[in-house]
Amino acid sequence: MISITEAYVDSVALNAAASKNGRDLVKKNSFPLLCRTEDDTLLFGECKGSGSEPYRCSADFLKPEGPIFRCSCPSRQFPCKHILGMLYAYAGGKPFAVAEVPQDIQDKRDKASLREEKKKEAGATEGSEEKPRRRQTNKSALIKKIVAQLEGIGLADKLLTGIVQSGLGGVDKKAVQMMADQVKQLGNFYIPGIQASCRALLLELQTDGDRESMYTAAIPHLTVLHSLLKKAKEYLERRMADPDVTPMDTASVLEEAIGHAWQLAELKELGLVDNDAALLQLSFRSYFDSSREEFVDEGHWIRLGTERIHMTRTYRPYRAAKYIREEDSQFQLVQIKELFVYPGELNARVRWEDASYCDPNSEDMKMVQSQARCSFSEVVKQVKNHIKNPLSDKHPVLLLAYREIVSVNGQYALVDEQGKQIPLADISYLNHATTSLLPLLKQDDLRNGAMLVMFEHDFQRNALSAQPLSVVTGQGVIRLLY
CATH class of the missing domain: 2.40.50 (OB fold (Dihydrolipoamide Acetyltransferase, E2P))
Structure with missing residues (x-):
């Protein structure tokens, strides 16, 4: 079982409010029953709720790198405050009675074990060089999507051309409002990345104050948008002509700039996975991206044994932010079996599902220092x-x-x-x-x-x-x- 500290519980909480609510449950002594198994791989208990029946919660650490949290409450936040409260109680030294694994949880463990065995049996036989089958592309659906994307790019190009032809000095409130309506329409064409770039430009044009400063700030957005539209159009036209000959671009950030959200299965299929990586976070910040209308949790990490600085980003849409886990600073060394690496350049974005954590030692810090750029x-x-x-x-x-x-x-x-x-x-x-x-x-x-x-x-x-x-x-x- 992993070491459960308050810092660990903070890291799995969705946000600061969920963390506070969990702590409050402990302070109110809301847990009439707290139990653990003899091997400390399972914590479970009961928490008083608003109804007559208590909520039953558990934290299963049979696989420490991928703990499973369960609760009978109807909360859409997960892990909920009841699970967090139980974990805070354990981290704070509250007494947990030793008990056997409840039958319903044992049944879930058995089913999970059976699924793992079936996956192994379905995999390649021992010594076989057979590779996983690639998913077949639905060409008709892909072409239909690309046609819509090209239509959206055409609309965005008209918007950009209109700004350039009239000049930034000719952009008044009426023109800005018309552009805002056009940018909103781009949401119908599967190009959220391009829409965000247009919105970023629009936000600069809406800025009150010194017009000269606005012009200076807007020009880089115009340059980026012009290049993005040109490259996206050429790339999508090639893909539409023959999707098999022109695969998805994994050598640059173009797909993500258009608006593609990479799935882990895609990254694995394309070979964008590294094994046995160790990362140490060197910086972290959270901010609101107005152009995307999302909160962004951003961390920069060094991969031990290399000079590469990777980036993690969690996007939390404004309207659904409270249901998505809010990332926080990570001070421990993260050891990862499968590191998914997004297409990128100097600071390629990474992600992982399962990991183990330990405190970095002096040798780790010396290694990090030795990996810094010298010239x-x-x-x-x-x-x-x-x-x-x-x-x-x-x-x-x-x-x-x-x-x-x-x-x-x-x-x-x-x-x-x-x-x-x-x-x-x-x-x-x-x-x-x-x-x-x-x-x-x-x-x-x-x-x-x-x-x-x-x-x-x-x-x-x-x-x-x-x-x-x-x-x-x-x-x-x-x-x-x-």
Whole structure:
């Protein structure tokens, strides 16, 4: 069984409200029955509810990497507050009576075991080189969808052309309202990514205040949207001509930029899975994406044994946010059997289903430091080439090894072993200052360390800026953004 701490229970809670409600149940002594099995693989109990019958909840850790939570309550939030309360009770040292596995849970365990056996029997025989069968493409349905997507792209292209022809100076409130209606129509054409890009442009055009600043902010959106529409049209036309000859694009983020939501089964079928990976989170933040109308929980992780910085993103639509688990900072080392890697570039997005957790030790931290990029000249060249691509992420994140952190007239910079510098500054994208925290670092942390930074191209200065996200030391990770 895994170690159940309050931090672990916080991590499985959907959101802060669910966590608070679970804690409140413990404070109110709402659990007349709390039990555990002798091997500690199962916790179960009863919680007082509004009715005459208590709610029966359980947490099955027979497979620690994939615990199963059950509750008889009708809540749409899962794990519900009753399960969380039971886990908080265990983490807080409440007494749990030793008991046998209830028969209904034992029956569920037996059925799950039987399903696993059937899966093994249905798999390839021992020593066979046979690969899983690929799913057959429904060509008629695919072509029908692509026709609709191309129609939507045509509508978006007319919208963009109208803005360019009239000029940004000619965009008044009436034009903005008409564009808002057109952007709303794009929701009917299976291109949510393109719709979000159009909405992002529209939000800039709706900004009150200095018109010159609005023009400057809108131009990058126009450039990205123009490139996206052009590449999406060419790609979809090729796919429609022959879906078998032109498979889904896994070499870039184009599919996701159009609006495709990758399924784990697709990623596995396409070979985008790595085995036995270990990840350590170096930064985390939550924010609201107005263009997508979603809350986003974003983490940046380093994969031990490599210099790759991966990204995790959980999207929670505004209207359904309370029913989707809210991610939080993760301070433990995550060991993953199957790591699903989305198509991407410098900071490819990853996801996993089952994992085990342990506290990182000093050797792990030394390994992370050793994986930081050492040559700033090569880093700057790589970042510049990356952001030149209109569809690439304009805010790549890298871990940099520095000889020292220096300050001249209040301007901080990282210095590498060759004396090359990368200036540190707060970037507009994050909208959260961190450079002001650098003076709080210990003197030992200012030399021979590693820093996770996010880059941004400053159009006014025509230069790169990097904002510090965290500092990696031999003892752990000092998070500046949280």
